[in-house]
Amino acid sequence: MPRGKAKSTMDVTELLHQDHMKVSELFFQFSKAEDESEKEDLVKQILTELHVHAKVEEEVVYPTVEDEAEEGEELVGEANVEHKMIKYLMAELSQMSGDDEELDAKVTVLCELVKHHVREEEKEMFKKLRESGADLEDLAEQAQERKEELMAEPLPAMSATLEIGEAEEVEEAEQLKALDTKRAPAKKGAAKKKSA
Ligand SMILES: [Fe+2]
Ligand SMILES: [Fe+2]
Numbered sequence: 001m002p003r004g005k006a007k008s009t010m011d012v013t014e015l016l017h018q019d020h021m022k023v024s025e026l027f028f029q030f031s032k033a034e035d036e037s038e039k040e041d042l043v044k045q046i047l048t049e050l051h052v053h054a055k056v057e058e059e060v061v062y063p064t065v066e067d068e069a070e071e072g073e074e075l076v077g078e079a080n081v082e083h084k085m086i087k088y089l090m091a092e093l094s095q096m097s098g099d100d101e102e103l104d105a106k107v108t109v110l111c112e113l114v115k116h117h118v119r120e121e122e123k124e125m126f127k128k129l130r131e132s133g134a135d136l137e138d139l140a141e142q143a144q145e146r147k148e149e150l151m152a153e154p155l156p157a158m159s160a161t162l163e164i165g166e167a168e169e170v171e172e173a174e175q176l177k178a179l180d181t182k183r184a185p186a187k188k189g190a191a192k193k194k195s196a
Contacts, residue, residue: 011136012143013126019053020118027111036098052150054083060143069128082117091160
């Protein structure tokens with residue numbers, strides 16, 4: 001569908017890069033902060049930025065990466081696991097106050113996770129997305145729209161449940177099921193191989 005006239009001149013990878021820069025700056029400010037209330041305020045800003053950014057990526061950007069970019073499914077699979085780890089720490093941080101003795105350590109680890117994740121997105125995923133020929137300006141518009149909606153909402157309550165591996169476990173269970181159903185009839189005849 002032509003979204004037409006109001007087309008953004010920015011592509012979606014630039015938009016996401018700006019978010020990455022903003023969060024990196026907030027982490028830097030946190031590293032310099034001494035005052036408890038300033039730290040608390042910065043953590044809130046970091047959580048808000050990361051929450052909105054991750055949601056925009058998951059809802060608007062990653063599906064296109066999966067469908068259009070080379071190795072898109074693997075890249076998104078990894079990115080989603082990293083998002084889960086990041087969200088786990090975000091949830092823990094959302095329960096902490098500025099004087100919590102673990103606050104600095106948790107923010108430092110979160111910063112490291114985010115840095116690693118951002119590096120992978122920018123060096124691999126975005127590169128492959130740009131090479132895919134997908135309409136990245138249209139995607140930027142959709143991402144910007146969604147971002148504005150999410151920014152207007154209050155930060156939702158986060159629960160720290162570690163779900164890493166859940167997706168893989170489901171997949172594994174499905175593969176096992178598929179194997180089981182294959183095995184039974186396989187006794188009667190030669191297993192047919194699908195030519196994809
Ligand atoms: Fe991400
Ligand atoms: Fe990102």
